[in-house]
Amino acid sequence: MAESATSDEGRRAVPRHELAETGRSGRPPRRVTSADVARASGVSRATVSYVLNDVPGRSISTATRELVLRTAKELGHVPFAPARSLRLGTSNIVLALVRDYAIGFVSSRVLRQLDVSLAEHGYVVLSHRVDESVRPLDDLWRLVSPSLVVGMGGLNLPDDFVPPGDAKVLRVHGIVPHEEIGRMQARYLHSRGHRRLGYAFPSNPSLELIARERLEGVRQACHELGIGQPVVVDVDTDDPETASAAIDRWLGTDDAVDGVCAHNDEIAIILSSALASRGLRAGHDLALIGVDDIPAARLSLTSIAIDADAWGRFVADSALATLENREPPHLERDLLRLVVRDTA
Amino acid sequence: MAESATSDEGRRAVPRHELAETGRSGRPPRRVTSADVARASGVSRATVSYVLNDVPGRSISTATRELVLRTAKELGHVPFAPARSLRLGTSNIVLALVRDYAIGFVSSRVLRQLDVSLAEHGYVVLSHRVDESVRPLDDLWRLVSPSLVVGMGGLNLPDDFVPPGDAKVLRVHGIVPHEEIGRMQARYLHSRGHRRLGYAFPSNPSLELIARERLEGVRQACHELGIGQPVVVDVDTDDPETASAAIDRWLGTDDAVDGVCAHNDEIAIILSSALASRGLRAGHDLALIGVDDIPAARLSLTSIAIDADAWGRFVADSALATLENREPPHLERDLLRLVVRDTA
DNA sequence: TTGTAAGCGTTATCAT
DNA sequence: ATGATAACGCTTACAA
Secondary structure (H helix, E strand, O other): OOOOOOOOOOOOOOHHHHHHHHOOOOOOOOOOOHHHHHHHHOOOHHHHHHHHHOOOOOOOOHHHHHHHHHHHHHHOOOOOHHHHHHHHOOOOEEEEEEOOOEOOHHHHHHHHHHHHHHHHOOOEEEEEEOOOOOOOHHHHOOOOOOOEEEEOOOOOOOOOOOOOOOOEEEEOOOOOOHHHHHHHHHHHHHHOOOOOEEEEEEOOHHHHHHHHHHHHHHHHHHHHHOOOOOEEEEEEOOEOHHHHHHHHHHHOOOOOOOEEEEOOHHHHHHHHHHHHOOOOOEOOOEEEEEEOOOHHHOOOOEEEEEOHHHHHHHHHHHHHHHHOOOOOOOOOOOOEEEEOOOOO | OOOOOOOOOOOOOOOHHHHHHHOOOOOOOOOOOHHHHHHHHOOOHHHHHHHHHOOOOOOOOHHHHHHHHHHHHHHOOOOOHHHHHHHHOOOOEEEEEEOOOEOOHHHHHHHHHHHHHHHHOOOEEEEEEOOOOOOOHHHHOOOOOOOEEEEOOOOOOOOOOOOOOOOEEEEOOOOOOHHHHHHHHHHHHHHOOOOOEEEEEEOOHHHHHHHHHHHHHHHHHHHHHOOOOOEEEEEEOOEOHHHHHHHHHHHOOOOOOOEEEEOOHHHHHHHHHHHHOOOOOEOOOEEEEEEOOOHHHOOOOEEEEEOHHHHHHHHHHHHHHHHOOOOOOOOOOOOEEEEOOOOO
8 A cells, every 4th residue: 555655745747836836828828726825825725725615613813814815816716616526526516407598487487496596505507408419418417417407397308317427306397287277278268158269289399298288188178168179270489470370270160269278378479469460359359368477468368377486496495305315395385376367 | 456545444434346346225326437337347447438438549349348338337327527527627618697597589599509519519508597696606616617608698797707717708798789779770760750769678687788788779870860869668578567658658748759669579569569458559550660570579570680590600609719719700790680560 | 459547626534 | 723635536648
């Protein structure tokens, strides 16, 4: 044993601190390490670490503390996260996987709540767009080793999903009962006397998972209520023409649709404006109900509101519990609420 | 070989590789290291590294290669990114700082393009919501050490912004000429015969930086065209009532506004629906022009389109150039285009 | 074709 | 109150 008995400050050949001391220009910029700070302050690396991390139970003389802080700032020292993570064995990075960066009203609030709550506990939330055709997840772990992976809504992490290393996993999908949303939509329209329903299904693939469940709920409700199954039409939020086509489809027959469940408020708005452009009015010539209760639609659209704040807190609590190996909480509140705004 | 002749294994009862070999259940899961893979395959750690990283200029026998890959998979080895980054001295993480997770149509495309382009070069784009009241940037560097920090649109990184360590910085703000957008809006309305303009200013703080510039452009154009300065009213996208109030303000006087520049299409849509809810029509009773040309407004709204794809490619190219210490490119194309859709 | 061994910057543990 | 030292897991000359 005693091999590799490197006597600490042991002068490895010379290279690094020589460079650091002289600060040669022309060379690629060397990182300022805590050892540099220690050397410049005339203290040990340990002391620098104590000061920089405010280690509890360590008494450092005010003089030393201030000296170290000052030199660190002067030299422009920034701790190198990978080194720290290697030493600690954990990264404190929470990776939120999303399907798309165009994050909507509700999800952005969930993400924000997660961000805020975890920040209070020393974690940092970073979000990443998952696109396996661009980069397989397995390749991703080479670059990021999160301590928790959160699959955000609309992202269906496969059941055999293997988190990297000793990371934990949390799935957001499944918390909000999307089938119940569909049922609520259909029941509302039925309660208003509509018997022939349409369903506006989003063609955006990132919404497919959720949309299927909502539609399934509508189907169930139609069955229970003894009315016909909905006329399902795809609507592409990136192409308003599809909304016009949907309207044509619904209103174009003798047995016309008189009430439409839109996958969400954004689609409902597009449908509204397609109606308006042909002189028809949503809630008058065709009943319409959305989901999300986004502000932009709050003047007139009936919708199913999702309590984003409660959802966000629940996700954040679950994340913390998972990180700390505690039992995840149970969801107490009902996240859904019907908001009636028109009189169709 | 008595490697790791550590004197103080006193703490963890069993030295790590013993644990790894036996794979005891019940113990907190130990990380499976490349050394574990090496040991289990009966090769050296170097060989494992060569295989796992497909190191060029290294010829590994097919037998060994497959053996290593198989054992790695069996043991569930996932490389620990911080260790790799520490060794390489760089993290290959590109941190995109955003003001808010509710990312709009245009910005989400820019971000996506950045993501795709950088992925091709081995980087990973992670986005983070900046909120200094939640966590100061300096604290962030303790947890993430990116090799590039990208300040996304709407985020005004202070001039004295200090990137962490040897990281580089790229500011997205400043690429799109927002003042020119305002000028184009005002000129369009003027060309349609409108002389008394209004401006819908977003109350969302994350848009303030951009909004100021767009409004300034409108002011300039009004001045140049010899018409009065715009009647500026705040509109909160989270509160449609503010849109109604804006309408009241613009239409409520003798000297009524007859054309409105909205900060963006989202606000324009809200204004449209506020108009509709009192029986008025945008483009008829009040001219309206937005910005972004978002799909949801493509049926009838006149707007200033921003070429998100070209912008995104430019940002991606700039990011790559910055990372590789090359001179950033020049922006060739004109990103703005007036899209006329109504006839007001 | 494969192995050896030296670090990367940080922090926990022990010692002084 | 402060210092010395040994890891953390990985990559890469240099050896064999």
